[in-house]
Amino acid sequence: MRLDNELEPVFSAVRNVINVASCAAMTDNTRQKAGVTAVVGRTNVGKSTLLNALLGEKVSIVSDTVQTTRNVIRAILTEERGQIVFLDTPGIHKAEGDLGKNLNKMARSAIGGADSVLLVLDASAKPWQEDEGWMRRLMKDETPCVILLNKMDLGGDFAEEYKKIWKDTAEEKGATLPPVWVEGSALNGDQLPELSEALFEQIPEGPLLFPEEILTDYPRKLNISDVIREKYFDRLHDELPHCLAIWVESIEETPAKWNIQAEVYVERHSQKGIVIGEKGRLLKSVQYQAEKELQEMYGVPIKVRLWVKVEKDWRKNFWILKKLGYA
Known part of the structure; x- marks a missing residue:
């Protein structure tokens, strides 16, 4: 961006x-x-x-x-x-x-x-x-x-x-x-x-710039990726966060439930095990915590599915940065 x-x-x-x-x-x-x-x-x-x-x-x-x-x-x-x-x-x-x-x-x-x-x-x-x-x-x-x-x-x-x-x-x-x-x-x-x-x-006088019921115009996919990333930050602290990014691949919305598919980007294969955790516990915990917060936010049951993907040196890749909204 x-x-x-x-x-x-x-x-x-x-x-x-x-x-x-x-x-x-x-x-x-x-x-x-x-x-x-x-x-x-x-x-x-x-x-x-x-x-x-x-x-x-x-x-x-x-x-x-x-x-x-x-x-x-x-x-x-x-x-x-x-x-x-x-x-x-x-x-x-x-x-x-x-x-x-x-x-x-x-x-x-x-x-x-x-x-x-x-x-x-x-x-x-x-x-x-x-x-x-x-x-x-x-x-x-x-x-x-x-x-x-x-x-x-x-x-x-x-x-x-x-x-x-x-x-x-x-x-x-x-x-x-x-x-x-x-x-x-x-x-x-x-x-x-x-x-x-x-x-x-x-600020100057004037009419409202947005309808009064709107809290943010932040794109939904970026908001969801931020929530997921925050859950990793809460658990990993300074161990990995700068090397980690979230890309929301798809959001399938139905009246009964939303299904969210997202990718977790890391830079090296050695980092993949960290974000998954022993026997997948960290990945499952992040999914659960993200689902809980997103359900409160959007008022609908939500299922989050995460896949970990190694993208070598993604922070130096212009096209990935652009895709994630960072360039």
């Missing part, structure tokens, strides 16, 4: 909706806001956890593993004040190989065309080079920005250090657009109402 081609039609369609809609139909008492907010930051700062908390539903997989989010996910928050279309981006990290470089490119490109940006920082950890890099990028673009100092429940020992980096860099760059700072916790919900209020302040 090339982000330039993927997101620009979305932004264009969104703007067309605004242009053709009649804002005059809204009275002063029913004026709504609607806009696109890019959620950015380095990896493992809690972006996906935050989005799930803001929406009250799971729209993005969560893990402590780098590269958990591999696609730009559009999550849609609709309430009386209006609608925010969040773009949950892959976390910026030190890239290794084509996959890592593509994910970083997706994240950096996401702010183009957005109405505002939400930068998430981990206030419990010392600032990284990637954190300062995001600050410099946002100052350059001068997009309205809210900065969440996340994980304050863990102490927030470095909150002031982040603010100082912004202040010093702004003076160096001559940046004049100040951010809105919010200190809170995505995990326990601290200050999320204040964060939501700040985000709505940043």
Whole structure:
């Protein structure tokens, strides 16, 4: 998935909706806001956890593993004040190989065309080079920005250090657009109402961009593959995840049940036994856990069948990356 081609039609369609809609139909008492907010930051700062908390539903997989989010996910928050279309981006990290470089490119490109940006920082950890890099990028673009100092429940020992980096860099760059700072916790919900209020302040007035019942326009196959991949992350942790990908081959939908056929890609034959597990136990456990979550998500009985396939160096293969939506 090339982000330039993927997101620009979305932004264009969104703007067309605004242009053709009649804002005059809204009275002063029913004026709504609607806009696109890019959620950015380095990896493992809690972006996906935050989005799930803001929406009250799971729209993005969560893990402590780098590269958990591999696609730009559009999550849609609709309430009386209006609608925010969040773009949950892959976390910026030190890239290794084509996959890592593509994910970083997706994240950096996401702010183009957005109405505002939400930068998430981990206030419990010392600032990284990637954190300062995001600050410099946002100052350059001068997009309205809210900065969440996340994980304050863990102490927030470095909150002031982040603010100082912004202040010093702004003076160096001559940046004049100040951010809105919010200190809170995505995990326990601290200050999320204040964060939501700040985000709505940043977007323009206008009619809803999507029907109010839509939570995400993320393709079903990609969502299912993410759920399956998350179950492997939960079990394997740092043992294998970067070498693992899921491709949903088919979804057979009937009123009684969905049958999902998916392939688990690994890079070497030695990894195949790891994802299958002794006597197939890990594979069966992942299938069961994925079925359980997907059934809750889609409200229909679901059967998942997984096959493990060795694709040598798939992270360097452009055509496989493109097929998986990573290029």
